[in-house]
Amino acid sequence: MTLLPRSLRGRLIVLTVIVEVVMISAILWNSQRLAETHLLQQFELRRAETSRLMRAALAPAMAQHDYAAISEILNDARQLQGMSYLVMFDDEDRRIASASASELPGQSAVEFLSGLPEDSSRMDFHIAMEIEGRHYGELLIGLDLHFLNTARRDILTQNILLALFGILLTTGVLTAIALWLTRHLSALSNASRALAQGERFSPLPSGDNDDIGRVVTAFNAMATALNARMVELEAAELTQRELAERLLYMAESDPLTGLANRARFSAELERALEHVHRGPEYHGALLYFDIDEFKTINDTFGHRAGDNVLLRAANTIGKIVRADEMLARLGGDEFVILAPGADRAGAQALAERIVNAVRSIAFDFSGHQLGLTISLGIALFPEHGDSSENIVSHADAAMYQAKSSGKNCWRIYRPDLDDSEQMLHQLGWNDRIQRALDERRLVLHFQGIHSVRTGTVAHYEALVRMIDPDSPDSLLMPCKFIPAAEKSGRILDIDRWVISDAIRVLAEEPDLPALAINISARSFGEPGLAELIRSKLAAFEVEPQRLIVELTETAALANIHDAETFMDDLHRLGCTVCLDDFGVGFSSFAYLKQLPADVLKIDGMFIRNLADDPSDQVFVRAIVEVARGLGKKTVAEFVGSARTLEILRGLGVDYAQGYYLSHPEAVIQTG
Ligand code: C2E
Ligand code: MG
Ligand code: MG
Secondary structure, three states: OOOOOOOHHHHHHHHHHHHHHHHHHHHHHHHHHHHHHHHHHHHHHHHHHHHHHHHHHHHHHHHOOOHHHHHHHHHHHHOOOOEEEEEEEEOOOOEEEEEEOOOOOOOOHHHHHHHOOOOOOEEEEEEEEEEOOEEEEEEEEEEEOHHHHHHHHHHHHHHHHHHHHHHHHHHHHHHHHHHHHOHHHHHHHHHHHHHHOOOOOOOOOOOOOOHHHHHHHHHHHHHHHHHHHHHHHHHHHHHHHHHHHHHHHHHHEOOOOOOEOHHHHHHHHHHHHHHHOOOOOOOEEEEEEEEOOHHHHHHHHOHHHHHHHHHHHHHHHHHHOOOOOEEEEEEOOEEEEEEEOOOHHHHHHHHHHHHHHHHOOEEEEOOEEEEOOEEEEEEEEOOOOOOHHHHHHHHHHHHHHHHHOOOOOEEEOOHHHHHHHHHHHHHHHHHHHHHHHHOOOEEEEEEEEEEOOOOOEEEEEEEEEEEOOOOOOOEEOHHHHHHHHHHHOOHHHHHHHHHHHHHHHHHHOOOOOOEEEEEOHHHHOOOHHHHHHHHHHHHOOOOHHHEEEEEEHHHHHHOHHHHHHHHHHHHHHOOEEEEEEEOOOOOHHHHOOOOOOOEEEEOHHHHOOOOOOHHHHHHHHHHHHHHHHOOOEEEEOOOOOHHHHHHHHHHOOOEEOOOOOOOOEOOOOOO
16 A cells, blocks of 8 residues: 555545556456457367368278379368368378478378477367278378467457557546546645645635535635634734733833833932942933923823923934933923933033923924923932932922023022922922812812723712812813822822712712722821721711722832732722722732732723724733733723724723713713
8 A cells, every 4th residue: 555645636546547457457358368269169160171071072082092183182272271281191001192382201190290390380180081980091181370370469469459548548537537526635635734834724615515515614614713723823922922022111111202211210320329439430410301381281282292292302302312321201291311421511511402402392283383491400419419319309409490490491409499499389389289178179070981891881980170279260180280299298188188079979979889089199108098988988878889999000019018008998998999000010910919909990001092002902901811810800091982992892891981981070970
């Protein structure tokens, strides 16, 4: 069997040809045998005939000893076809007559027979000359068998030619039939081989609805499924790599501008300061700046315009910064440049170039031509401090000095101005927050958190706003006052107010399933906060499970011990805990074990461009899988389009919040 070809069609052809050859050989052999038998019969007949004729013609002449007549008859008979010789012997064994083309040996029959040359193409036989039982002599005849052999050879040749023709013809026809019958099978085997080698599969034409057609259909289904798995596998391989790269990138970069982030900057600053202790030749500068009136731009022209401003500024400044200096975005509109080795003059020259470069950026906001400016503060090390906190806060203070000098300029840190400037700035906000609390100018707005599956509101998030004392119709957004409140500690008062007001709303709206509130990182460590929540819930007779508390993930990670304790306290009360802005921290996943949150609210930076960014999808999928595995629910914020919602549905996210579904409103629409 090893000599047979490997393919089915090859084996089929070889086997049928073998059978064919055996069959035709058998037929050939048989017809040859029949032809030979027939020839021999003919020959025997002829011999018997000749014997009878010769005896009839010659026996009477022998009886009468008429040797002349005998000689004549023998000569006549010699003329017949196939007669080699004829010799007559009388009853005393004497040769009395003969006819032959050549000389014949011997005078007696015995001598004659022993002297006759051997010839296989001749047959010798004798005829007894007898009349009524009396013996007169013997006639010996040599019959030439040449014609018999020629006939035999001719038949054989013709048979062989016919057989060869038959074999060729049937082999051709059988091959064609085998090829036709096995065409689907060989297409299948080619396709399987291609698939095994990892080539892309395109379905085979399934053809008829016979057995092979059904096999082809089944094969197509299997191969398509296999192909899909292969594509998925490739994609998964790719996305895992992307995920790792993304995690690494995120650990060190600001997602909007691609600049170094606060973590990376802090590490670099620490490294630069390590050298400071080694000697006076080690020094440098920190430039700290933000964009003047950035919040106004954001509020007036929207987040997109705000993002554009940040990107343009980052790009312009990035071109000025040297390779050994580092430009980083700390958050919001705050940037820093770390310039190791720079002295006072160098830092001032750099600051001047940057302020001028930003001033030359022209912006067109919905038809309004606006210029961009920054205020920049410089702190030198080790002159203005040798710890990173000192350097950063002094550069920050210098920036406020620049702002109070009318913005659009830079200032180098001056200790004599510091306290008064910063106090003034903070005092301004302290005072304004206190007044807002006293004058009841804080209000809550409510934004729906929708079920991704049904689209209906599952609960609301309460978001604080401050009514502007100067124009009571306009509201100050939390980004305006929460950062200042967090710096000054006033945030505790705001959070306390939000807790009371939200629980009051829950009591007034019994149909409202639940309300989420935001608690600032500064408040976690406050021992009385959980107790305040408990007493308010009790006083207003609100079920604790209707209150959801959102803590931002970064705040929780920065203060993990307090966050853990606070979350445990909230759980003991029966409240639900949500980690807000989840995914921003590099170690989000690692810390999930420690932070007993019930809900993860996936940060808007993964959702905003979800439809166009496959790596965001990979990230969200990973978060959903981890959340599911740990029995937590997921919320996506910043859902801005139907397409985003559809993708979230596909990824299995539980809830969605965003302008596509609903905006924050002053009143809750229940029932
Ligand atoms: P957050 O808790 O992540 O709240 C979501 C913010 O995103 C809200 O802004 C909301 O209005 C906004 N938002 C929701 N959907 C979309 C969208 O599709 N597109 C865009 N562009 N924005 C969307 P808001 O109200 O300005 O709040 C900003 C942040 O201020 C909050 O982020 C939260 O960290 C803080 N905050 C708000 N209210 C309070 C509060 O009562 N107490 C404390 N401590 N912080 C608060
Ligand atoms: Mg929130
Ligand atoms: Mg958020």
